[in-house]
Amino acid sequence: MQELGFSYLEELNDIQRQAVTSIDGPVMVIAGPGSGKTRVLTYRIAHIINKGVPPWEILALTFTNKAAREMKERIEKVVGSGAQRVWAGTFHSLFAKILRREAHRIGYPNDFTIYDTDDSKSVINDIIKSLNLDKKVYNNGAVRARISAAKSNLITPKAYVNNEELMAYDRMNRRPLIYQIYEKYAAKCLRAGAMDFDDLLLQMFRLLYQNPDGVREKYQRQFKYILVDEFQDTNHLQYSTIKLLVDYPESPQNICIVGDDAQSIYSFRGATIENILMFQTDYPQVNTFKLEQNYRSTQFIVDAANEVITNNKRQIQKKIWTDKDEGDKIKLIKAVTETEEGKRVSDSIVENKNRYNLRNSEIAILYRTNSQSRVFEEHLRRYNIPYRIYGGLSFYQRKEIKDLVAYMRLTVNDKDDEALKRIINYPRRSIGKTTVEKISSIADDNEMSMWEVLTKIDFGPRAKKSIIEFVKTVQSFKNKAQTLNAYELATFISRKSGIAELLKADTSPEGEARVENVNALLDGIKEFVDNDELVDGDDITDKSMSSFLQTISLMTDADQDSTDTDVVTLMSVHAAKGLEYRSVYVVGLEENLFPSYMSLASPDQIDEERRLFYVAITRAEEYLTLSFAASRYQYGQTRYNDPSRFLDEIGEGNLDSLISIQKSKPDFPQPKVLGNFKKLGSRKTPALGIDPSSFSASPAHSIKPGMTVIHLKFGQGKVNSIDERMVASIYFDGLSENQEKRIMLKYAKLQIVE
């Protein structure tokens, strides 16, 4: 350990310092936004190291790879290069790393594949098909969500079928067989040597719980100090796994959790604030510290945040305060359409840059959904303001990348059926849908992988030739994998698979971009191979292809280094958690968007949207601007939304007084339906002579039983009833007697007549 040129402890306030130096026993830190949470975490780790603990005995679980990287850099400044060997990373990435060493003990190959969401859905699709279920009722996304929730709550397929609550819920949604799909899905993944994202947590739990060869004790002994960041966003499964690592006879229970119940925004992923309460029960001797001083934002912003969050019912009592100046009041931009919103926000960015001398990198635009980025992009480009969009399609989600990666996956793990299906006929080699389905069903019937079927079963003369050719190609990759490093292998694959050639043949700009992307992937692999830094407590670095594949499957867009530094940041509010900017624009503040229409039915979900809004506004250091558009092109048509309820909650005193919010609904100027009209007309002719150009849908929540409404296709009708899931039953005049239509209001295009 190197001697310090300064004392890091002097940079902390009293409570922060206590949180840093109380390293023995369970500790809970409740940290408001901007309260120096990261500083506490990093200095705490540095402090532990300075007390003589080897870095690799410290496990720091963060929410993003980025947070982990930042943390390591900051620890390094205090303790030197040993910081790199702290086990710091996301739950998913660190558990994957451990499973790469231990998975064979629980029936998986150490080279297991990680299935992304698309892979999971595809597996589920196949199962739904094989069970002859209606894929509209058994929507694969919904089924996947149920399975994911079950795993996050440590519910096995067997426990699922015996859980009356889950089964009743599925019956209610007319999907009583989800438990069967779950069971088959789990079996299929295991057979494919594949884990989905939830499995990285679940199989880690199983590993510790079943404890083959004393593996649990091994990790209990190794991780003497455990820290968990963003604890409010952990789910039951994560909590249980941490507990297995911490709780054992004679354990010092050196566990420190850091979080803020007010910033819990991932319940859709199974996160539960209950974990904070549970922690207090499970560790009654816990030392709790509350960080309430905000060092980030000016007074008006902090006040607004406090005002907003008081609208939520359940919360841990705390009052965030700042000793900064009151600063500028919060500004509000009202726009008529989303295009105008894009323009006016961009105008404001230009103006603020000049007035306050802001750099691009000090500005962020935050939105609820990634699809909102487009209008801001367009206007920023027009003004020559460089920007970078985080989220949305990550580099590794691009088709050309996934194709090449699929070859690599299959090379490493030939049981990976999803990878095989992706590339068996890409580039074209005359193995069509029918043949693939045949291979797949033989594989299912014999509990084999598709690769095994290809290599062991004789096919008809027509398919045979192509299949032999394909098997030969992949086999050559597998052979090369013995001698080549990951980079050489990837280059070999891109050439011999025919992908490189195929892409080069396309000389359109998009085609050229695809070639560049593939080259970028190869460069990335080279960098991965050449970089020999030791991280996360490793003694040797693993440069295999399978190690690379695992790294990238856990990488999100936000984790990629950006070469351009002085750019405006565009991202979702979720992605902005933990970040801060001098100037922040929170856009699209409308009912049905923020809060999301998906959340309107449930008060709990509205509260979560509110916490999300709280996270959004507390990203701002000095200048906070909110915006909304009165109309927005959504779901294929122009919708009119009221300003978000959250705008009413920030406190009038905190808002720039020159501007006041007015509700837009009553006789709002009729928008011009431009290109839209022709398109609608050229589609199937609307029934019953309704002119689409004069049609304007009313917001879903304004429709009530008894009303007369117009539907573009069905014409005029009367709303009979609306149930709790916002499904309306409507009698349309044009349809035969007593024929009732059931329509989901959230998708419906209905205009109120009276």
Add this chain to the structure above:
DNA sequence: GGGGGCTATGGGGGG
């Protein structure tokens, strides 16, 4: 049996 074009349908946040 494979490949291409067309239609219908669904659309949140992320590791």
Add this chain to the structure above:
DNA sequence: CATAGCCCCC
């Protein structure tokens, strides 16, 4: 508006 599945032609 994008994608998946379906139908039709080769």
